Amino acid sequence: MFLLLVLLLAAPLAQAATSAALAAEPTAPEPETPTDSISPEPTPADTLEPNTDKPEVTTFDIAVRGPKLVRELLETHLELQRYRAVTDLDEAELARLIVQAESNARNLLGTLGYFSPDIHITREGGLNEKPVIAITVEPGPATQTGAVKITFAGDIADSSDPDALAQRLEIERDWRLPTGQPFTQNSWSSAKTQALRALVARRYPAGKLAGSLANVDAPMHSASLLLSLDSGPLYRLGPLQVRGVKRYDPVLVPRLARLKEGDIYDQSQLVAAQQRLASSGYFSSAYVSINPDSDPVGDPLATPVQVQVREAPLQKVILGLGVTTDNGPRASFEHSHLRVPGIGWRAVTKVQVEKDSPFAQTDWTAIPDEDNWRWGVLGRIERQDDGTLITQAQRLRFGRSQIGEQIDRNIYLQYDRANIQGVGRADNSEADIGDGSALTANYVWTGRYFDSLPFPSHGYALGFELGLGSTLGQERQPFSRTLGRWLGIYSLEKSRIALRAEAGAVVGKASARIPATQMFRTGGDTTVRGYGYRDIGITLNNGVIGPGRYMTISSVEWQRPMMLNGRPSEFENTLFIDAGAVADKAKDLSPVFGIGTGVRWRSPIGPLQMDLAYGLKVKHLRLHISVGFVF
Numbered sequence: 184m185f186l187l188l189v190l191l192l193a194a195p196l197a198q199a200a201t202s203a204a205l206a207a208e209p210t211a212p213e214p215e216t217p218t219d220s221i222s223p224e225p226t227p228a229d230t231l232e233p234n235t236d237k238p239e240v241t242t243f244d245i246a247v248r249g250p251k252l253v254r255e256l257l258e259t260h261l262e263l264q265r266y267r268a269v270t271d272l273d274e275a276e277l278a279r280l281i282v283q284a285e286s287n288a289r290n291l292l293g294t295l296g297y298f299s300p301d302i303h304i305t306r307e308g309g310l311n312e313k314p315v316i317a318i319t320v321e322p323g324p325a326t327q328t329g330a331v332k333i334t335f336a337g338d339i340a341d342s343s344d345p346d347a348l349a350q351r352l353e354i355e356r357d358w359r360l361p362t363g364q365p366f367t368q369n370s371w372s373s374a375k376t377q378a379l380r381a382l383v384a385r386r387y388p389a390g391k392l393a394g395s396l397a398n399v400d401a402p403m404h405s406a407s408l409l410l411s412l413d414s415g416p417l418y419r420l421g422p423l424q425v426r427g428v429k430r431y432d433p434v435l436v437p438r439l440a441r442l443k444e445g446d447i448y449d450q451s452q453l454v455a456a457q458q459r460l461a462s463s464g465y466f467s468s469a470y471v472s473i474n475p476d477s478d479p480v481g482d483p484l485a486t487p488v489q490v491q492v493r494e495a496p497l498q499k500v501i502l503g504l505g506v507t508t509d510n511g512p513r514a515s516f517e518h519s520h521l522r523v524p525g526i527g528w529r530a531v532t533k534v535q536v537e538k539d540s541p542f543a544q545t546d547w548t549a550i551p552d553e554d555n556w557r558w559g560v561l562g563r564i565e566r567q568d569d570g571t572l573i574t575q576a577q578r579l580r581f582g583r584s585q586i587g588e589q590i591d592r593n594i595y596l597q598y599d600r601a602n603i604q605g606v607g608r609a610d611n612s613e614a615d616i617g618d619g620s621a622l623t624a625n626y627v628w629t630g631r632y633f634d635s636l637p638f639p640s641h642g643y644a645l646g647f648e649l650g651l652g653s654t655l656g657q658e659r660q661p662f663s664r665t666l667g668r669w670l671g672i673y674s675l676e677k678s679r680i681a682l683r684a685e686a687g688a689v690v691g692k693a694s695a696r697i698p699a700t701q702m703f704r705t706g707g708d709t710t711v712r713g714y715g716y717r718d719i720g721i722t723l724n725n726g727v728i729g730p731g732r733y734m735t736i737s738s739v740e741w742q743r744p745m746m747l748n749g750r751p752s753e754f755e756n757t758l759f760i761d762a763g764a765v766a767d768k769a770k771d772l773s774p775v776f777g778i779g780t781g782v783r784w785r786s787p788i789g790p791l792q793m794d795l796a797y798g799l800k801v802k803h804l805r806l807h808i809s810v811g812f813v814f
Contacts, residue, residue, distance in 0.1 A: 241267040243277065243313060249320035256295065257318060262287045281306065281316060288318060294368035297322040298401035326366045329405040331358060333378070336393060337414035339386070346447070347386065347417075354381045354412070366406040371397060375410060382412050385449040389415035389475040389483070418448040418475065421485035427492040430522060431465060431550075438551045439463050440471065442488055448473065453488070455588065464529070465521055466492045497521050508808050509707045509716035513537035523547070539568045539716075548584075556585045559595075569717060571607030571727040572616060576600065576700050582625075593627040597650075601698035607727030615723055617699025617730045623652025623664070629814070633672070637789045637812040640679060643671040644814045654696050662691025664701055670814055678743035685710075685736040688769070702730035703765050708807040710736055711763035713777025713798030715805070720765045731765035735772055738762070742783065753785045759794070775800040786810070 245264065247257045258264075263284045266272065272280075285302050292300045301321040308314045333355055334340075339347050360366070360374035375395055382390040393413040399406045422444055425436045440456040453471045460469035470491040475483070503515040517533040532545040542565035549558040561580040566573065582595020600620040608616060626649050633642030650664040666687040673680045687703050706714035720728040740759040744751035759781070762774040779796030789811040797804050 241313070242270055242272050243267060244315045246307075246315055246317045247320070248317065250322060252295065253292065253297070253320050253322050256291055257288060257320070260291055261318075263316065277306075277314070284316070284318065288320070292320070292322060293399075295322070296326040296365055296367045296406075298326055298399055299323045299404070324404045326399060326401075326404045326406050328360050328362055328364045328366045329400075329407040331360070331362060331408045331410075333358065333410045333412065335412050335414065337387070337390070338417045339382070339390075339412075339414035342417070350381070350386060354378050357381060360408065366397075366399075371408070378410060378412065382414060384451070386417055386447055387414035388418050388448055388450070388473060391415070415475075416483040418473070418486050419484045420444055420446045420448060420473070421482075421487045423490050424487050425490045425492070427466075427494065429494060430497065431494070432527060435465065435550050436460065436490055436492065438553060438555070439465070440490065441555065442471075444485070448486070460490075460492060464519070465495060467495045468493045495521065507537075507708070508806050510537045510539045541566050551585075554585070555587065556583050558583055567717070569605075569607075569728065571605050572603055572729065573605040574617070574699050575602040575604065576698070578700065589631050591627075591629045593625070595625055597623050597625055597652075599623070599698040599700050601700050603699065607723065607725060607729070610724045611727075611729065614694055614696050615721075615729055617697065617702050619696025619698050620655040621652050621662070621698050621701060622655060623650040623701070625650040631814060638785055639672050639812070641672050641674045643669070645669045646814070650701075654691075656696060658694075658696075660692050660695040662689060662695055662697055662701075664689045668814070678741060681738070681740040681742060683736070683738040683740075685734070687734045689732040691732075693767075697732075699730045702732055703734035704728070704730050705734060705736055705763045705765060708792075708794075708809040709813070711738075711761045711775070711777050712759070712779055712794050712796035712807050713761065713803070713805055714763075714775070714801065718801075719763050719775060721767055732767050733769050733772055734763070734765045735774065736761075736763045737774075755783045757781045757783060757794070759796075761796070781807075 245258070245261070245267070247254045247261075249257075261284065263280055266280055281304055285304055288302055288304075289300065292298075292302075300323050303319045305317050305319075306314055307317050335351060339351055342348075357377070358374060359377050360370050364370070375392060379390065379392050391413050393411040394409075395411065396409040397406050398409075420442055423437055423440065423442065425433070428436055439459050441459065442452065442456050446452070453473070457469050457471040460466050460471070470489075472489050473486050474489065475486065497520065499519045501515075501517040501519075503517070504513070505515075506512045513535060514537075515533060515535040517531065519532075520530045522528075523530050526549075528547050528549050530545060530547045532543075534543045535541060542563060544561070544563040544565075547560045551557045559580075559582060561578070563576075563578040565576050567576065568574075577598075577600045579598045580595050582593060582597075584594075585592045598620070599622075601617055603613070603616045603618040608618075613619060627646070629644070629646035631642075631644040633639035633644065646668045648664070648666040651661075652664075653659050653661045664687070666685070668685045669683070671682045673682075689697060689702055691697060704717040704720040705711055706718040707716035711719060718728065721731040723729045738759060738761045740757055742755050742757050745754040745756060746752065757780060759779055761777040764772040764774040766772045776799045777796045778799065779794055781792060781794030781796075783793075784791040792807070792809045794807040795804060796807060
């Protein structure tokens with residue numbers, strides 16, 4: 184006998200919401216989960232609401248015998264469970280419930296893809312004993328997904344735009360219930376929800392599920408699927424409608440959001456704009472959305488973008504206490520003013536006190552222009568005590584910067600001055616120890632191409648710095664400074680490999696008094712582990728370590744998540760080899776090595792790294808702790 188069960192969606196799914204609420208990690212809006220009733224006659228149990236109430240006094244017990252998955256489903260959702268607490272059931276009523284239980288059990292088993300189960304229900308127990316309703320189930324073969332057909336209506340079906348065609352192919356390619364997969368109610372609903380989510384993610388925020396059909400051939404244990412998606416019209420962004428801005432220039436929100444009027448709707452772009460606003464420091468919260476339902480007769484090619492922001496306090500003070508393995512305990516004071524009277528710039532001033540590297544810095548930046556460039560001024564004074572050389576340094580910078588989604592650019596003029604004191608100064612020239620001042624013109628470019636930040640699992644980043652300038656003082660001599668950096672993260676089957684490389688060169692006459700802050704020293708938590716902060720440099724005449732004009736750094740790190748209950752946890756362990764070298768001539772570069780192991784924690788504020796490294800040259804173990812992902 185051929186049995187055909189039809190699963191038909193009762194009503195089209197409501198239009199998916201397009202707004203993205205501000206969160207630590209904003210995600211696409213969740214379309215309402217489409218549901219189908221597998222049973223021709225729905226019963227309360229078909230909603231799969233668990234019967235978790237356990238009555239203290241029961242009229243009868245229920246014993247389910249069958250595979251674990253089937254047993255758990257029936258014990259939780261079988262409608263017969265509801266009547267166990269009814270104490271005045273007579274024999275006739277109990278017999279009627281037993282008959283109905285078989286139909287109810289078949290409906291429930293259908294949600295798991297078992298449409299031809301063998302079910303036996305018997306009553307056990309003597310005359311004076313509490314009855315036991317025994318349900319024995321042989322589920323039979325599970326139903327497999329057969330042919331799948333996805334049809335489209337609306338603009339996505341008629342458009343010749345390559346992006347619309349690519350979106351259709353993406354929905355079909357990523358369909359989560361392909362031919363040959365087990366068919367269940369949950370997998371069917373999940374696959375439809377995912378297809379709808381892919382439809383409304385870009386171009387079509389008013390997209391909906393027009394209908395769905397599952398033809399179940401029980402004797403053949405196969406289900407053929409039909410899904411119909413209606414995209415509705417193509418949507419483009421209209422003007423921004425901003426609410427919540429009181430003290431800032433009205434152009435600030437549009438310039439930070441960077442949503443262009445006329446662009447095709449893309450939910451990820453709205454989420455990115457929301458993140459830019461929230462992370463700018465000007466706002467404590469931000470909400471960016473469009474609402475296709477708000478104006479049914481409106482023009483979808485110019486739908487308004489709603490931006491709701493809450494301004495952050497105009498001034499903020501942050502006090503900090505901490506400790507580092509490089510410099511020991513530290514205390515910091517930071518003051519921010521988001522709109523300096525008279526010029527409207529943001530000013531961030533920070534003072535940090537620690538044993539070897541205290542500093543004070545103030546950084547003033549303007550609001551971005553229409554191309555996302557902003558002017559900035561930075562002033563910094565610092566003191567670096569290496570034990571034998573004490574560097575008193577001053578820096579003043581003026582220029583422009585552009586911070587993008589993946590690429591950052593900086594163009595600036597910079598004045599550096601380094602005054603070197605300490606016992607290590609004896610028997611060494613001012614050029615050797617880096618005592619001098621200079622004025623340079625600089626260009627810095629950084630590109631980041633990772634899958635996610637601050638916890639990337641694959642991708643790469645690269646950057647370079649180019650500076651041209653001259654020393655100051657009685658003898659002005661030109662020089663150049665270049666620095667290149669690269670980081671690549673590659674996924675393996677159950678782990679990752681992180682490769683890192685960095686190289687720099689300062690080219691000028693040997694007698695040029697180039698400031699130490701423009702030359703190179705390395706070693707420490709984020710460079711060459713196993714060595715102290717700036718311990719790798721040039722060995723000067725009296726044995727002290729000074730800065731050099733050439734530098735190379737490389738690292739290989741294996742990262743593997745720690746497993747907890749068979750699943751990756753928030754922790755991972757690492758093995759690494761670091762190498763670094765500093766010299767005054769490229770041919771003299773001779774690397775020193777550090778090897779070790781460590782632990783990473785995906786903390787709420789970014790990666791927390793704790794490494795134990797052994798410096799092969801110094802034959803010493805060092806503990807290194809750092810927080811955050813920086814490139």
